[in-house]
Amino acid sequence: MLARDPQARTPPADGPDGVSHFGDNREMVPTIAFSESVDGVDWRALKAALAADDFDNGRTPDEYETSHRNSFGAVFAIDGDRYVGNARILSDGVCNAYVVDVWTATAYRRRGIGSELVRRMLARVPGQHVYLFTDDMAEFYRRLGFSVQPDGMGMVVGSWLSRDPRP
Numbered sequence: 623m624l625a626r627d628p629q630a631r632t633p634p635a636d637g638p639d640g641v642s643h644f645g646d647n648r649e650m651v652p653t654i655a656f657s658e659s660v661d662g663v664d665w666r667a668l669k670a671a672l673a674a675d676d677f678d679n680g681r682t683p684d685e686y687e688t689s690h691r692n693s694f695g696a697v698f699a700i701d702g703d704r705y706v707g708n709a710r711i712l713s714d715g716v717c718n719a720y721v722v723d724v725w726t727a728t729a730y731r732r733r734g735i736g737s738e739l740v741r742r743m744l745a746r747v748p749g750q751h752v753y754l755f756t757d758d759m760a761e762f763y764r765r766l767g768f769s770v771q772p773d774g775m776g777m778v779v780g781s782w783l784s785r786d787p788r789p
């Protein structure tokens with residue numbers, strides 16, 4: 623399997639199109655392409671993939687696009703014409719960054735894709751302090767070098783996505 627091969631965890635070199643390939647040259651391995659460009663993304667397809675995997679938090683396709691374009695970095699894992707992974711990093715460009723929206727499609731998990739997504743986002747922010755919140759994936763992030771820092775706090779300003787909170 624893809625990530626059981628130690629070589630498969632090595633970040634691949636980007637191709638000339640800004641899309642890099644993870645796991646090609648290996649038999650029996652699906653070819654996953656990683657793209658860090660927000661141009662040419664099919665935002666409807668991304669939302670549909672997230673919704674199908676129960677990881678859509680209510681944004682419209684246009685809002686997904688705005689979220690990604692306003693991020694410091696974004697990455698997509700693509701299998702053929704399907705989005706199978708995604709992550710973003712927010713940053714002030716100097717010292718503070720946040721990793722958000724880390725997702726690997728259920729059928730593709732435990733193959734190193736999520737780790738590759740996060741590593742690519744961390745590579746965008748050398749020297750910066752990177753924060754994140756997780757409900758139940760602490761082990762995944764611990765393996766990537768994160769440690770628990772107590773007393774993280776958060777709130778939603780007004781209602782989520784400024785939607786009418788009434789059903």
Ligand SMILES: CC(C)(COP(=O)(O)OP(=O)(O)OC[C@H]1O[C@@H](n2cnc3c(N)ncnc32)[C@H](O)[C@@H]1OP(=O)(O)O)[C@@H](O)C(=O)NCCC(=O)NCCS
Binds near residue numbers: 723756757765
């Ligand atoms: C969290 C998530 C992105 C991990 O993606 P992934 O592609 O499966 O991650 P990786 O294959 O790179 O996992 C690397 C290591 O992290 C740890 N890990 C991953 N998923 C784990 C889980 N569900 N429980 C415990 N450890 C886990 C394992 O140590 C794993 O190594 P191993 O497979 O050799 O045991 C994926 O499970 C996911 O999208 N979950 C739903 C969305 C979510 O919770 N995102 C995080 C929001 S903070």
